[in-house]
Amino acid sequence: MEDKGVINFSGGVKKGDKVEALSAKTTKIARDVISQLEKQDIPIFPDSFESVFEQIIADESEEFKHLVEQKAGIALSHKDRLLNFESEAKSGIKNVRDVLEITKEIYQSVVFAHNALKRKAEEISRIENPVAFKSAIGLCFQEFDNLQHTMETQIVEMKRAFEKIVVNIENVNKNAIYDTQYGVYNKKYFLSVCEKEKKILDQIGCSYAFVAYSLSKRFLESLKDKDFVRVSLKTMSKILSEHINNDEILCYFGSGKFVVLYKYIDSEKVLEKVKKISHLAKETNLFFEGEQTSLEFCSGVYVVNESSELIDEISYAISSCEEAFDHQADCEVYQQVTSPSQEEVQSGEGE
Numbered sequence: 001m002e003d004k005g006v007i008n009f010s011g012g013v014k015k016g017d018k019v020e021a022l023s024a025k026t027t028k029i030a031r032d033v034i035s036q037l038e039k040q041d042i043p044i045f046p047d048s049f050e051s052v053f054e055q056i057i058a059d060e061s062e063e064f065k066h067l068v069e070q071k072a073g074i075a076l077s078h079k080d081r082l083l084n085f086e087s088e089a090k091s092g093i094k095n096v097r098d099v100l101e102i103t104k105e106i107y108q109s110v111v112f113a114h115n116a117l118k119r120k121a122e123e124i125s126r127i128e129n130p131v132a133f134k135s136a137i138g139l140c141f142q143e144f145d146n147l148q149h150t151m152e153t154q155i156v157e158m159k160r161a162f163e164k165i166v167v168n169i170e171n172v173n174k175n176a177i178y179d180t181q182y183g184v185y186n187k188k189y190f191l192s193v194c195e196k197e198k199k200i201l202d203q204i205g206c207s208y209a210f211v212a213y214s215l216s217k218r219f220l221e222s223l224k225d226k227d228f229v230r231v232s233l234k235t236m237s238k239i240l241s242e243h244i245n246n247d248e249i250l251c252y253f254g255s256g257k258f259v260v261l262y263k264y265i266d267s268e269k270v271l272e273k274v275k276k277i278s279h280l281a282k283e284t285n286l287f288f289e290g291e292q293t294s295l296e297f298c299s300g301v302y303v304v305n306e307s308s309e310l311i312d313e314i315s316y317a318i319s320s321c322e323e324a325f326d327h328q329a330d331c332e333v334y335q336q337v338t339s340p341s342q343e344e345v346q347s348g349e350g351e
Contacts, residue, residue, distance in 0.1 A: 029057060096165065102158045109151050116143060179252040182237040190251030194261050195310055197249070201263060202307045209270045209303040210314050212321035213240060213258045213277070217328050219296035228291070229256070235286060235295060243277055257321060259314060267303045267333070274299050278330050298324040302334040 120140045177189040185193070201208050215232055223229065233256060240258055244250050249261040262270055281295040300320025304313055316334040324332040 098161045099158060099165070102154055102161060106151060106154050106158070109147060109154065113144070113147050116147070182234060182252045182258075184237055184241060184258070185249065185251040187251055187253050190249060190253070190259065190261075191310065193249055194314075197261065197263065198307070198310055198313075201304075206264050207266055207303065207305070209262045209265055209267070209301060210317040211260045211262060211270065211274060211302075212253070212300045212314075212317040213260070213297050214256050214299075214321055214325060216296040216298040217325050219293070222293060224291060228286075228293075232286060232295060235284065236281070236297065239277065239280055239284065239295075243273075243280065253314075253318070257318060259317065267301070270301055270303060271331070271333070274301060274331050298329065299331045300324055300334065301331060 120136075120143075123136065177185055179186040198208070213236065215229070215236065219232070220229070223232075237252065237258065240250055240260065244260060247263055251259055253259045262273065265273075278297050278299070281297045284295040286293055286295055298321060300317045300323065302313055302316035302320060307313075320332040320334040324330065
């Protein structure tokens with residue numbers, strides 16, 4: 001049975017277990033990498049470390065190498081999506097140019113038709129011979145038939161160009177990773193990355209946490225102009241972006257909430273981070289149309305001790321954030337309360 005417990009910054013939840021053998025293995029490999037770099041007088045940069053690391057793990061078990069490949073694959077998928085996004089964006093621009101060029105050609109055809117019609121009308125009006133008149137009319141219709149065929153071809157080309165643009169837009173949406181309004185990952189990409197990260201973290205037994213942030217109820221009620229909400233959310237996004245580590249993942253989840261995945265972390269350290277961000281928010285003054293106010297967040301924390309479905313884990317953090325909002329608290333932590341065992345139940349019955 002799961003229940004929720006309200007814990008502010010002074011509280012905490014049970015730390016997740018870690019696989020000591022894996023930790024010891026990776027620590028030894030890291031030391032061997034550094035030792036080899038020092039022997040060869042190679043500066044310890046990320047790329048040089050990665051290169052030697054790959055050489056050293058070549059003789060490790062397939063299972064361990066697969067785990068490393070999974071981890072590296074997350075970063076590679078990020079780069080692939082950016083490349084695909086750039087490719088589709090460039091292709092989309094080219095297709096838009098094609099549409100503009102075809103539009104120009106159709107316009108020129110219409111202008112030509114107008115001028116030709118005017119010219120033919122003047123020529124025909126001066127013809128007195130019935131046979132010549134009939135011949136001129138026939139030639140006129142033939143010219144307009146040719147013009148109609150040309151315009152139909154141009155319209156078909158435009159239709160194809162528009163269809164390509166539709167495909168470009170679909171592919172851009174598919175490969176997009178950012179919420180352009182707030183400058184952080186979008187929900188779809190966030191869920192995709194978290195699914196991969198979660199699989200690895202669950203496999204190696206490392207703890208992680210989801211934290212949902214939103215503007216506090218007290219702050220929102222203090223706003224005189226609701227247009228200020230968007231400005232506040234953008235400032236909120238900036239603060240969160242500036243105070244997360246490279247291995248932490250931030251997204252705008254919708255409905256005024258941001259969600260962060262914190263990895264390799266226990267409840268105490270998560271709460272320290274949340275408390276720091278909360279204080280930074282309160283120290284931030286916002287100005288909007290002559291009005292000044294201090295920003296205020298509330299948050300919900302879910303530290304994963306027992307793995308469940310990803311969307312459930314995130315929903316625990318979001319629901320805790322909503323309770324913090326309703327209770328006007330800085331933070332609430334979702335707690336899992338395990339059901340009593342059969343022996344405990346029987347023991348209780350005997351008392």
